[in-house]
Amino acid sequence: MGRNTRKRRTPLATKALAASAALALGGGGLIWANFYASAHESHHQTWGGNQTKAATAQVATISCPDVQQKLTNVPNAARRGVAMELSNLDRQITEAYNRLASTRAAQAKDPSFVQNAIVGPLKEKRAATIDRIRIDIQRVGGSFDDAIKQLAACTAQTADQTTAGGNSGGQQQNSGGQQQGGQQGGQQQGGQQGGQQQGNNGGQAGDGPSAADFVDITKVAPNVLAKPNKTPDASTGSFTTRCGVNANQNHNSDNVIVAPGVTNGAHHVHDYVGNQKVNAFSSNQTFLQGGTSCQNRNDLSAYYWPVIREQDGTQEKDAGADGGGKDLNVGKILVAQQAQIKYVGSPASKVVAMPQFLRIITGDAKAFTNGTANANAHWSCTGFENRVQLTDKYPICPSGSRVVRTFAFQSCWDGQNIDSANHRTHVAFADPASGVCPNGFKAIPQLTMRLVYNVPQPVIQSDGTVKNAYAVDGFPEQLHKPITDHDDFISVTTGGLANKIADCINRGQNCA
Template identity: 85%
Template sequence: MGRNIRKRRTPLATKVLAGAAALALGGGGLVWANFYASAHESNNQSWGGNQTKAATAQVATISCPDVGQRLTNVPWRARQGVATELANLDKQITEAYNRLASTRQAQTNDPSFVQNAIVGPLKDKRTATIDRIRIDIQRVGGAFNNALSQLSACTTQSANQTNAGGQNNGQTGGQQNNGGQQQGGQQQGGQQQGGQQQGNNGGQGGDGPAAADFVDITKVAPNVQGRPAQLQNASTGTFTTRCGVNANQNHNSDNVIVAPGVTNGAHHVHDYVGNQKVNAFSSNQTFLQGGTSCQNRNDLSAYYWPVIREQDGTQEQDANADGGGKDLNVGKILVAQQAQIKYVGSPASKVVAMPQFLRIITGDAKAFVNGPANANAHWSCTGFENKVQLTDKYPICPQGSQVVRSFAFQSCWDGQNIDSANHRTHVAFADPASGVCPNGFKAIPQLTMRLVYNVPQPVVQADGTVKNAYAVDGFPEELHKPITDHDDFISVTTGGLANRIANCVNSGRNCA
């Protein structure tokens, strides 16, 4: 399979301002304005069931270069082997992070403990794994970029530090937290037992969220800008597909796009709507046989996203399972009250139909340690969506308002590939100012999603605790930061549905 290595990177502030477009409720339905660009933090905690506390932090987590993001040319015959080794890298980081979290006393007694007992051995394991990736690629005649061999070393990271380039000053593209110093994250330690946390640590199993991860949305300056002006050839229609909210609790912690054939490849739990047979071992053929939760039986597409959990001390049924408690994702899973899935057009051109089995990932599950280049999180509250979109904060909504997660997928396709080695370079975002796709890319119907949740209102108390905290599932080392929110999609249609969606969007109609 050919690979397109073009990658669009936009500074964080630009993405936040350009990536969030007006969303409004009216006339009994949802009126969408497109997102055209991607948008975009250890402290000691005290676990008290539904409270989490932030204090001063030192080493909060482990930061490792993301090898998968750098792979832009993997021969198809090497794909499975490389995916397995990339999953091994994730597993190694999780194991090292858990060791970091459970050895705080040893770290206090020996300043060299982290380097000698955790980071050093992790580098050795990663070196061997990256070399196996090299062998897998070269065995089938592919070219291996030897610079990837330099990505084995990891570092430790404090809670107010990201790979985006230093400390976060509490502002992100118009998002402001009183202009103060970001203190997000938390120090991990102790072992979770019976839904409680031993030791002076808290959040999800001791690794987040923290008080500084929340913001009162009523105190955030408006940061949403309008969408690009429509050109003469714009495609102005919409196509809505109704697929439910995963009320039947179809969950697993696999990710067939990134880690095919690997159980628990995501290290966090997903909600699934649409296709009902999506797991690590699914194939294009099984997708066609998977059935669907969508009202339109021709829509067999897989729509899936990480669950969010309420921090109320409740042990979920996966408290002792992979993706759940074993990966430090704890608390009660919240099911969305609404899951609105809509395809929209381009302000600059007509669209072409999505190819069968196209895979798209929007956002970055590792954005806290990777930095915000691929982040695309949008958090808001009902009544505020056309004013404020947050990327690195969870909103505290006023009474009567609900938490909203919005996603706007890449809307430009390279015209050839249904996937790419790093699962990104075959698709791209349109220019945020004009809506025009990059050279060599074609506009496709843009998938947009809006998830609405009833979440008890978090309260940041005077002593630094957060009552009624909630957080998105994620890799343990990402500390459950809101910037790591992401969404996954595999296009699977029958009966000419892909063409009907494109035709509806191109003709300016609103279809369902």
């Protein structure tokens, strides 16, 4: 296999991060700290925040090394068992985060409480789980890197002290969540029901977003890079597949790629379009029988992404369910107004057809604690997409403009594997300057997605709250940061569609 280039970002993401690092927004007293630097420094640093509120830094979340990304050589016979244990690691972090958020009073009284009562016991649980992963791998003859055992230890991480989600609809209560320098925040009962705040991180559930997560897009300098020049061998066509916007609300909080066989393996809710039989227990055979929301009935591919919620105090139907309120994902789920799915070519070469059942994940659902290596989030507004793309901020769009999420998937394939142990190393990004794939990789049609949402305009208020806040679903400890946005894809086609897509792109045609 060619070298692992999973740390390469698209030109759009690279530029957006660089621009974000230098940004300071005046107006309303909001100034935010340098996120790009923080992502590469100690997890004990403060990650952004409303600097107009001088409060004592307080533990806001739990940061744990991502074991999955280090498991690059897991035998196929061990992958299901390893996936189950990785899901246990996620569940343990969620439990630790919930305990963190519900013990603010004890933390204020005892500076060692977090370490002794939360982080220390979590390390012991993780060490036992990592050892079970070792056993699973070695039982089938695989090798295990003992350095992975060092990933058991987690750290407590501070975050901004602002709150969000206030006053919309008259249902929001801010008194429980604006914890400043040791004030006690209220834990939500009954599955983290909407309308109350927890901890000090803002948001309807108390774990984000915060005011520092939003930016007026009209105040951001243009940051979109030019595309690579096309060579004579470029594949210049495109293929658009129309699969709807998930108006039928096909949702679950599973992730069959990362956590097969594990209910609520994602800890957040996904929108699904395309294949209609995708859950934790789906198989390749299930996909072929799953039906599709796509107009092209030969497109049985699974396209899924975390939902966006409007945090207006509304209790969604999953307020007491896994993936929803139980995992601190609260508020009204918004359906995209538009969902464009398009495959495009390579500026440097022809493309080969995607293999059947190829799995690709783009972006990182844990980028807030993992750092930006695999982040690939793109946020913008209609009318601004060609000028401004944001990676670690939610845009505040001007009147008449709508929020846009864009995804550009990895476009290089190793030519052999439809998946890899860490779900990353079998695919790669092309070089951002030339569009050339890494050695040993072949260009495939690049999946691009564009989701457009009609959301009320967020307003950062003088007290540091955000009216009309919205946020992407995520793991609780990720605090609903925009940088955690991600997208998932499983290629499933019939009737020779994969070859037709590649042929159309290679001929320079625009097909649908």
